[in-house]
Amino acid sequence: AQSVTQPDIHITVSEGASLELRCNYSYGATPYLFWYVQSPGQGLQLLLKYFSGDTLVQGIKGFEAEFKRSQSSFNLRKPSVHWSDAAEYFCAVGAYNNNDMRFGAGTRLTVKP
Amino acid sequence: DTGVSQDPRHKITKRGQNVTFRCDPISEHNRLYWYRQTLGQGPEFLTYFQNEAQLEKSRLLSDRFSAERPKGSFSTLEIQRTEQGDSAMYLCASSPQTARDGYTFGSGTRLTVV
Numbered sequence: 001a002q003s004v005t006q007p008d009i010h011i012t013v014s015e016g017a018s019l020e021l022r023c024n025y026s027y028g029a030t031p032y033l034f035w036y037v038q039s040p041g042q043g044l045q046l047l048l049k050y051f052s053g054d055t056l057v058q059g060i061k062g063f064e065a066e067f068k069r070s071q072s073s074f075n076l077r078k079p080s081v082h083w084s085d086a087a088e089y090f091c092a093v094g095a096y097n098n099n100d101m102r103f104g105a106g107t108r109l110t111v112k113p
Numbered sequence: 114d115t116g117v118s119q120d121p122r123h124k125i126t127k128r129g130q131n132v133t134f135r136c137d138p139i140s141e142h143n144r145l146y147w148y149r150q151t152l153g154q155g156p157e158f159l160t161y162f163q164n165e166a167q168l169e170k171s172r173l174l175s176d177r178f179s180a181e182r183p184k185g186s187f188s189t190l191e192i193q194r195t196e197q198g199d200s201a202m203y204l205c206a207s208s209p210q211t212a213r214d215g216y217t218f219g220s221g222t223r224l225t226v227v
Contacts, residue, residue: 032215041220043204043219043220043221044156044204044218046215049213049214049215092155092215094212094213097212098208098213099161099163099169100146100161100169100171101146101212101215101216102158103148104155105153105155106154106155
């Protein structure tokens with residue numbers, strides 16, 4: 001079955017600084033890849049997705065991610081972080097038909113003023 | 114349509130009691146999913162429905178757990194004889210048949226077993 005690893009449990013960045021959150025997946029074929037964000041006590045909101053085509057995908061709130069097949073990675077980036085970006089970020093992978101999407105353990109982002 | 118709705122938002126129950134949660138998906142979505150999320154972890158897949166048919170169940174879904182989607186619309190998740198280890202956020206999501214655009218999640222039901 002597919003799986004996801006998010007190596008960083010917690011990241012702290014200063015407001016205005018750039019951000020990169022790492023995600024590595026395991027799946028034998030081309031996966032469906034997603035990044036979600038979760039604020040405390042809330043559900044998950046989709047930031048962006050990839051399933052084919054251009055390997056650099058744009059999402060909401062100024063986020064982007066790049067699919068690198070050779071590295072089995074799908075890292076999330078933002079050029080300038082805002083205080084409102086503080087939240088938990090989850091990378092997820094879906095296999096063919098995407099009927100049981102699997103999530104990583106998440107990366108908690110803290111933004112310093 | 115206001116998205117995926119879950120009820121209740123919070124539930125506190127005594128160990129050994131039964132609880133039932135409800136999920137109303139986006140009306141045009143024929144797929145519905147249940148996930149469980151414990152503190153500091155990502156959501157873990159529990160089960161998946163396509164219309165009224167339950168097509169996949171995780172081994173996490175013990176015999177005490179049962180999920181239904183009787184008319185292919187709303188779904189219920191029941192936990193019998195609750196244990197403290199069942200304390201978690203239970204998330205429901207839905208998607209169209211082509212799920213490559215990801216799932217839409219509800220706000221979840223927070224269960225606390227005391």
